[in-house]
Amino acid sequence: MGLTIGVDIGGTKIAAGVVDEEGAILNTFTVPTPATAEAIVDAIASAVEGAREGHEIEAVGIGAAGYVDDKRATVLFAPNIDWRHEPLKDKVEQRVGLPVVVENDANAAAWGEYRFGAGKGHDDVICITLGTGLGGGIIIGNKLRRGRFGVAAEFGHIRVVPDGLLCGCGSQGCWEQYASGRALVRYARQRAAATPENAVLLLSLGDGTTEGIQGKHVSEAARQGDPVAVDSFRELARWAGAGLADLASLFDPSAFIVGGGVSDEGELVLDPIRKSFRRWLIGGAWRPHAQVLAAQLGGKAGLVGAADLARQG
Amino acid sequence: MGLTIGVDIGGTKIAAGVVDEEGAILNTFTVPTPATAEAIVDAIASAVEGAREGHEIEAVGIGAAGYVDDKRATVLFAPNIDWRHEPLKDKVEQRVGLPVVVENDANAAAWGEYRFGAGKGHDDVICITLGTGLGGGIIIGNKLRRGRFGVAAEFGHIRVVPDGLLCGCGSQGCWEQYASGRALVRYARQRAAATPENAVLLLSLGDGTTEGIQGKHVSEAARQGDPVAVDSFRELARWAGAGLADLASLFDPSAFIVGGGVSDEGELVLDPIRKSFRRWLIGGAWRPHAQVLAAQLGGKAGLVGAADLARQG
């Protein structure tokens, strides 16, 4: 099979990209993300049409946040869009006249990294995506594992603290409340409020208030050694690494891939995650250790992965 | 392939059984478990020879507690026997002259239930074994998933309470400290010490002291409605169900199978586990729910599963 299109539905824009068999993106087309569920279908179709121009396309893969059913056709539930049992595959196929595969966006990103990024050469890989929240994907035996009903790999919502922080999902103590971009900002704000003298640089990057601290400020300040910012990354890494140790007990992969916006900081965050992983790995002296690798495709992993999943059919 | 032998290495005895293609046990032979690693190899060979008598056997499967490598040949580490990188497959093959497969005992039990017990007809099943500790096995896509290095499905050692109870593995807050036979006894003893007036029956079943409370007493007392015993099962079920909810987020199986000695109590423990599972399942309104089933093979699951894994080769 030749070229396919991957679609990434983000909070502000929808990107469609033509992807070849090597994972290279030949063309992209972007439209703003509309507010309503119906308009989003239109927007997806527009993006696909825009990207398609001049290319022979065989199928379309769409990465969407939310639960996608086992037929990869229906979005059962989406956290940010008003989709409830939305037959996205059918709707988009009618518009674009191509076979469509719908996949959870974190699954798509995991597949992208497995095929063309940090996961190449591994048969069993677990990906985690540290973005605003925490998502992930499972590759076992060279296959994306979606569970019986299609909704596996919801890493962000395993409970790591009983009676812990309230999560948007309605539960408490979910991993993504402790290891995600949002958690990073919370760590920084709390620490800056308690000990502002250790956050002078961090506070200066925003508007001077703790509430004004943004994720980009924490990254920038950490690179420059701001104590509160560095400690905030370390706290995030403590939780990320401990969670990976749990995943190692469960899945025993040969590699973990850490992606998402937070991972853009590279070793600033990877190195403490590795240390924490090792600290908490059970039976570490008696078992081979999985590698903890940085993702390589950045924000394009989802689009490329979705396109490739469409190619696989 | 015809008949194979499964071997179950327990704390007090080693059982070998001839198993046919339908999972039926045709003959068993049992020897006491010796103290040293070397003597255990002898004992395994004796048990196999004893069971083999009069049967045409094609292979042997051994279920052993501990980490078993990806070649299913070497026990990397065993918690109760002094095995460290023990080449068990080679040693037993030399003694019995048959192909040998070594498998983690909880994996073997999971496979047994999947093939011939509660898991029949499911493609994706997660088994947990609530024995003295907590073990488990993963079947995805009709295959036992052992991880890249062979040591997946160590369910008992995922961290459910940060800074929690000390575990024999050296870590803290491991699931098996909260959901296992040992945990059940601890719950009962602590509650009986705090409110002995609610444990009159429970205490009467043992020697009258809280330290004298054993697992069988808790089961017996719970069946008769002793408040402390009932509450102890409920506490175990709270943790077991919450953990299953996490596993659903990760694996999304169509069924969970709950086995091990604790599960012998049937609905007394299954019913509250189901309730807790439902209480903690993330996104429960938007996703199909896995069934939570009682294991059907009892203590024979491991032997039958090991034999069948040997048959599969």
Next chain:
Amino acid sequence: MGLTIGVDIGGTKIAAGVVDEEGAILNTFTVPTPATAEAIVDAIASAVEGAREGHEIEAVGIGAAGYVDDKRATVLFAPNIDWRHEPLKDKVEQRVGLPVVVENDANAAAWGEYRFGAGKGHDDVICITLGTGLGGGIIIGNKLRRGRFGVAAEFGHIRVVPDGLLCGCGSQGCWEQYASGRALVRYARQRAAATPENAVLLLSLGDGTTEGIQGKHVSEAARQGDPVAVDSFRELARWAGAGLADLASLFDPSAFIVGGGVSDEGELVLDPIRKSFRRWLIGGAWRPHAQVLAAQLGGKAGLVGAADLARQG
């Protein structure tokens, strides 16, 4: 000394009451709570003048939510009113021409219960107030203990869950997130969402949605045996009782008094609190146990207590 006035500053109204030496309220006057800090001083003065009419008053006691300094003159910080280092004593004295004492509202309520309510006859009493949040007061050796700087007894903000629920105070895992009216509603909503079939009555009392569940619905439903409502009270009691056990380890009082709106439900909440207290009390077999008593003055404890503290000078 004869009559004094107690002032209770609530979220919607400010009540002033003339109180005699026996704790009886002879007259009350109520005004709405204005929005700004300055207008509140006017409103307090109006309420005092209204209540004073026809009585010979010797002093005024004001109960205010927030940190009150060791001179009982300045509100250092108030959570709901824009008071920061507010010299409330001076401002009100200038308006009403009477000596004024300012006290933390939970301290005032504790004192009221100690003097005229459930605490009569005890020398060492700890009061907790389960209202929207959780407050309290400490009486040791027949004196209200305010700490060196005036801000003791902030019970609601001791950490009972590391990395726990976010609190309005900026910290995490504070006791009041687990034992308060707000916590009760959260418990009920979460449980009703997970198992609506167990909350049929509870849901019917509101608008049918989980978000529509209010505290009064939980109380009403619990009285009628709704499973989710009863379980929600039990969960609150688990945390309340465990916290009292900690306070017993620290203060070893002869009695705990439980007040606040949640305690209006009487034994529905007191009984499980006592059980949980006993469950978690350390060394319970070797030490006398404090009583856990229901408050007797209801919503008037703060007003009466503030008036009496003003009398004591």
Next chain:
Amino acid sequence: MGLTIGVDIGGTKIAAGVVDEEGAILNTFTVPTPATAEAIVDAIASAVEGAREGHEIEAVGIGAAGYVDDKRATVLFAPNIDWRHEPLKDKVEQRVGLPVVVENDANAAAWGEYRFGAGKGHDDVICITLGTGLGGGIIIGNKLRRGRFGVAAEFGHIRVVPDGLLCGCGSQGCWEQYASGRALVRYARQRAAATPENAVLLLSLGDGTTEGIQGKHVSEAARQGDPVAVDSFRELARWAGAGLADLASLFDPSAFIVGGGVSDEGELVLDPIRKSFRRWLIGGAWRPHAQVLAAQLGGKAGLVGAADLARQG
């Protein structure tokens, strides 16, 4: 009143010391600690007689681990000696013919520090003793506060982690499991096991195994910058400081005094405790902060404090 004798009952020896009104020790006499409860009374009497020689003594104060009743006469329960409702005051008075006061040892040490050590000049002081376990004492309004029944200030057993580490007291998650000399050693052993390459020095100080690590090794290694040892002190300080923040919310003292063997390391442990205290102090921007001071009397605080309490009568 003139001279009194203080008695300190340790695990290996019983020390009696003649103490003057300024807290100076004029003479000491030491005997080994016998094994039985009855023999310990004899040993106390011998130590008192030995120390008394040539001094006019007016009273004896005994510091004992355990619950001491409100009359300061009876040890209700002792963790390390077989005392259950032991009338220690009467027994020792009969032997030595002097008035005797019995006090909990941590209370006595707190009183010693308050009167002659780091607490001089403070009216409201909380002492914590980081020894093998964690004890403490409460001084409010210049009086030792023992609670209604005599058993207040059992700081070590407040619950800081729900479902946390098992404690010798039978409960779980007690503070002393996270902030004490025993906890320090556990932290070091766990970290050394997970990352031995960061504990080269630490391991070299003992017998080379993680189990061989002792408290003194952790101190020595931390002073020399061993990463695991330094991190272990930091972990202890995290818990100690967070607990002090809770105690500040409850008691609002003007000073905390940190004593016990762990505190012998001075700023190595005090500095991170102060940082953690500040990190977790609620409302820190709006309230005066208590000082966190190192104890000054070392191992003599209990003896001196007991003697002084006997003088006070």
